[in-house]
Amino acid sequence: MRKGLLWLGAVLLLAALEPNLRGLIGAYNYQILVLVGINIILAVSLNLINGFTGQFSIGHAGFYAVGAYTSAALVRYAGPPVRALVSFLPAVAQDAVLLLMGLLGAALVAGLAGLAVGIPSLRLRGDYLAIVTLGFGEIIRVLILNIDAIGGARGFSGIPQLSNFFWVYLFVLITIATVHNLVDSSYGRAFVSIRDDEIAAEAMGIDTTRFKVLSFVISSMFAGIAGGLFGHFTMYLHPNSFTFVASFYVIIMIVIGGLGSIEGAVLGAVVFTVVLEMFRGFGAFRLINFSVLLVLIMIYRPEGLLGSWTLFKRRRKTGAT
Amino acid sequence: METFLQQLINGISQGSAYALIALGYTMVYGVLKLINFAHSDVYMFGAFMGFYIANSGWFQATMGTSVLSGIVVLLGAMALASMLGILIERFAYRPGRSPSPGTLSFWFGILGAGFGYLLGEAPWAVAAGAFVGILIGAALERWGLRPRAQSSSLKILIIAIGVSFFLENGGQQVFGADPKFFPQIIPTKVLDVAGLSLDSQKLTVLGVAIVLMVLLNVIVNYTKIGRAMRAVSFNLDAAKLMGINTDRIIAFTFGLGSALAGAGGILVSLMYPKIDPLMGILPGLKAFVAAVLGGIGNITGAMLGGLIIGLAEVMAVGYGQSTYRDAIAFVILVLILLIKPTGIMGKGMVEKV
Numbered sequence: 001m002r003k004g005l006l007w008l009g010a011v012l013l014l015a016a017l018e019p020n021l022r023g024l025i026g027a028y029n030y031q032i033l034v035l036v037g038i039n040i041i042l043a044v045s046l047n048l049i050n051g052f053t054g055q056f057s058i059g060h061a062g063f064y065a066v067g068a069y070t071s072a073a074l075v076r077y078a079g080p081p082v083r084a085l086v087s088f089l090p091a092v093a094q095d096a097v098l099l100l101m102g103l104l105g106a107a108l109v110a111g112l113a114g115l116a117v118g119i120p121s122l123r124l125r126g127d128y129l130a131i132v133t134l135g136f137g138e139i140i141r142v143l144i145l146n147i148d149a150i151g152g153a154r155g156f157s158g159i160p161q162l163s164n165f166f167w168v169y170l171f172v173l174i175t176i177a178t179v180h181n182l183v184d185s186s187y188g189r190a191f192v193s194i195r196d197d198e199i200a201a202e203a204m205g206i207d208t209t210r211f212k213v214l215s216f217v218i219s220s221m222f223a224g225i226a227g228g229l230f231g232h233f234t235m236y237l238h239p240n241s242f243t244f245v246a247s248f249y250v251i252i253m254i255v256i257g258g259l260g261s262i263e264g265a266v267l268g269a270v271v272f273t274v275v276l277e278m279f280r281g282f283g284a285f286r287l288i289n290f291s292v293l294l295v296l297i298m299i300y301r302p303e304g305l306l307g308s309w310t311l312f313k314r315r316r317k318t319g320a321t
Numbered sequence: 322m323e324t325f326l327q328q329l330i331n332g333i334s335q336g337s338a339y340a341l342i343a344l345g346y347t348m349v350y351g352v353l354k355l356i357n358f359a360h361s362d363v364y365m366f367g368a369f370m371g372f373y374i375a376n377s378g379w380f381q382a383t384m385g386t387s388v389l390s391g392i393v394v395l396l397g398a399m400a401l402a403s404m405l406g407i408l409i410e411r412f413a414y415r416p417g418r419s420p421s422p423g424t425l426s427f428w429f430g431i432l433g434a435g436f437g438y439l440l441g442e443a444p445w446a447v448a449a450g451a452f453v454g455i456l457i458g459a460a461l462e463r464w465g466l467r468p469r470a471q472s473s474s475l476k477i478l479i480i481a482i483g484v485s486f487f488l489e490n491g492g493q494q495v496f497g498a499d500p501k502f503f504p505q506i507i508p509t510k511v512l513d514v515a516g517l518s519l520d521s522q523k524l525t526v527l528g529v530a531i532v533l534m535v536l537l538n539v540i541v542n543y544t545k546i547g548r549a550m551r552a553v554s555f556n557l558d559a560a561k562l563m564g565i566n567t568d569r570i571i572a573f574t575f576g577l578g579s580a581l582a583g584a585g586g587i588l589v590s591l592m593y594p595k596i597d598p599l600m601g602i603l604p605g606l607k608a609f610v611a612a613v614l615g616g617i618g619n620i621t622g623a624m625l626g627g628l629i630i631g632l633a634e635v636m637a638v639g640y641g642q643s644t645y646r647d648a649i650a651f652v653i654l655v656l657i658l659l660i661k662p663t664g665i666m667g668k669g670m671v672e673k674v
Contacts, residue, residue, distance in 0.1 A: 056478055120658045127356050127478055128658060131609055135651035138606070142648045244602065248486050255479060284498070285435060287490040292428050294483035299416045299424060300467075302476045 010173055018166040030165065034233055036273045037168035038226050041175045043253040043269040044262055045222030048179050050251070051259035051304075052188065053215040054195025055122065059133030060223050060250045062117075062140045063110045065242035067224025068231040070109040071102035072159040073150050075232070079160065099162040103171075103228040110224025111217050113140075118216040123209050129216075137244055144239045155238035156231075163232040171229060175222050180262055182218070191215050195260070249276075252290050255297055258304030268304075326517055328639040329632070334523040334592070336631020337530035341585035342608035343615070343623040344537060345406075345578030351554035351618040352574050354474065358481040359409055360582055361605020362488035365598060367402040367583025368503065368590045369496050374398065375504045391507040395529065398587050399580040406579025410572050413484045417477045420467065429458030435494075492598030500597040503590035526588045533584055534624055540577070541620060550574055554618065607634075607650040614657050616667025625665060629653075 022030045046060045075098050086097050113136075121132035150156045182188050190211045193201040202208050231237050249272065257268025272290070279286050297304065342364055349357040374380055374397045380390070416424040430451045437450020510521040541547040552560040553570045561567050589604065590596055611630045615622025630650050637649050657664065 054475060056475055058482065120655050124658060124662050127474065128613075128662075130478060131356060131606070131613070132651075132654065132658065135606060135610070135654055138603070139648045139651050142645060146642075146644050248482065251479070251482060252486075282439070284490045284493040285439065288435060288487060288494060289432060291483050291487035291490060292432055295413055295480050295487065296425070296428055298476050298480045298483065299413075302473070 007173075011170065014166045014169050018164060021165055032273070032277055034163075034165055034168050035277075036270055037165070037172045038230050038233075039250070039253065039269040039273050040172050040266050041168075041222055041226040041229070042250045043257070043265040044175050044179050045219045045226070046250050047254045047259065047262065047265040048182070048191075048222075049216050049219040051254055051261070051265070052183055052195060053191040053212060054198075055212055055216065056127065056130045057133040057216065057219070058130050058244070058247050058251060059117070059135075059137035060219075061242045061244065061246035062133065062137035063113060063220040063223035064227040064230070064246065065137075065140050065144065065239070066113050067106035067110045067227030068237050068242070069144060069150050069156065069227070070224065071106035071228030072156055072231040072237055074105040075099070075102040075160060075162065076158065077149075095160075095162050098160070099167060099228075099232060102162070102232065103225050106224040106228035107221040108224075110227070111221040114217040114220025115213065117220075118213040122212040122216060134244060134247070137242070137247060141239045141242060144242075151237070153239070155236055157236045159231055159235045159237065161232060161235050163229045168229050168233070171225055175225075176262060176266070178218075178222075183262075187211070187214070192260075252294055255294055255304055261304065264304055323517065324639065328635055330517070330519060330523060331639075332632035332635035333628060334526045334530075334631075335635055336628035337527055337534075338585050338589045338592075338627075339604065339608045339611050339631050340624045340627025341530055341533060341581045341588070342604060343611040343627045344534070344620060345582045346609050347612040347615070347617055347620060347623040348550075348554075348574050348578045350612070352550065352557070352571050353414070353477070355414070355477050355481060356609065357575075357578075358478075358485040358605075359413075359488055360578065361601035361608070362485050362492070363402050363406055363409075363579045363601075364582040364586045364589075364605060365492060365596075365601035366405050366488065367398045367579075367586030368596045368600065369492070369501075369586075369598075370401040370583065371395070371398040371506075371587040371590060372501060372503055372596060375506050388507060391525070394506050395584060395587050399583045402583025402586070403576040403580035406575040406582075407572050409484055409579075410575040413480050414477060414575075415568065415571075417480050422462065424458075425462045426455045426458035429454035429461075433457070489598055489602075496598055498598060500595045503594035503596050505594075507591065522591050526592060529584065529588060533581060537577070537581065537620070546570070546573060603647060610650045610654045613654060613664055616664030619664070619666045622664055622666035 025033070042060060042064060046057065049055050049057050078101070079098050082098060082101060083094055086094055089097070117132060117136045121129045144150065145153050183191070190201070190206050193204065193206060194208050194211060198208055253268035253272045254265050255268070256271060257266065258264025276286055342360070345360050345363070346357060349355060349360070371394045374394050375390070380393070411421070412424055412427045415421050431454070433454020434447045434451035436454075437446040437448070440446055440450070507525055508521065512519045512521065541550060549560070549565050549570045550573070552563065552565060553567050557567055607630055608627065611626035612623045613626070614629060615624070615626030630653065633653060634646055634649050638646050
């Protein structure tokens, strides 16, 4: 009950903010705010597989791209008939239906892609996932470049603008809540045990491959949702926004914040996005500093700046009453 | 038939370049069990060093396009690339394994030099910035920051990604982001052998690659340091107990692998003269796939894997869709991981508790 009220309050607050925010903080800051939100979804979801399960994926941008293109193509091509079908609703609700349809498709297809990538690589030692995901990101880019219906090398334009501050931050909350509850559950304990000692986890009867694939698929689905939100915000997609560099950005975010801390991932996403935007004039120099920071954090504080620190104390379930 | 033979030759020369890069991956994986992501950037660095040597005033004045100038550029780039490899090992990977002094000074020195450049753009500003950075780093190291002693594979992997990202962005800052054209340093001739046109560049690439691989085999199999390398790769802790200075052997392995990557950079630039700071990423990935295909940690396997990847790619371009060229290596990777994850020549790995 209390939780339901909390969610209702959050939704109302977001809905109240949305129409006034652009005027309040200016269009430029509004855009950065939305990008921060999308990066939070990416960072928190990547943290599930990298930080909590300890399997290193460096192809998050690939799933992000899959989601962005799936959602955009779905709304672009299946959008008009669906809109006709729900024409009895007010315009805002029609947009919502279309967006949710796109995001659902994005999550499903990105999840399937995660399954296809995860099954061959997660059976093996951890570092194979790194290279397979990196390769997958490149394959996806090559595929997109070759499909004309979604723009190919020209980029995909004419995507209706459906997402905004309200939707992005609603999904930020959903992502954080999902990952938080997941990590707190028995599944989450299985993930963390795989990270801490895979052999011991296996000895305790955990089907490590199954849990690794599960964590990876969930992480990919949220990356897909982030992609959908991104495409419907910028209204234009180009394969060059989804190179390995984009994956590296997300890794930097979670390493700065802390591998295995949700608050850390959020903080990392905010700091990284804002700093990158503030010092735009310095070009490659910003990224040189971030990469040195990455190396030094790993040497001197491998658990990230925040480590496994959390804002909210995990409540311990005290057995049967 | 003739086109097939032609493609075969193209594929073999392309593949031998991949094989050279793959050797570095496989040797480092052998001793450290680490995917050295920075290796692809060492390859890029080698190509740029060759570019700067060939364009230097001294070189232009004394050498023309001749075989000798080719050798000078090749050896120079290999030496510089191998120095970079040893630096990376010393200041990024070794601190991740065990505390080692000077790490903070090194990185703060680089950052300081960057800030100095932003402030003044003059050499003295860069030097002053670097000096201040080194002082701050040394002070921090002296009073406070101590690296964590425990080493995990994930930690070293992230360090490798960080170093790779550092070299790519540093390359964009120092060399410039726009592509450059590698000069013609060896004379070009097209030989006509039985209806096949063999251009001298491709033959040079093939010849140099073969010579280097034979040399590497001699070093690894018939020298004392090679025996130590094999021992470290077989079991690091046991090698340490036997009195081998493992840190020195690891540094030597990095130097050797990086020299080969530098040579690969020069050879590929002879065939495809466009070079830019991000040029290493794709060839590096494909070379890594080649190493996995051959059996990671296995030197003969890396050569074989490189040839297979090069041939597959050239054949696919010659007889099919050239736009899918970059995807082929990864399809091969997924197949090999599904069918035989240890690779063609790899031995099964036992997970030790």
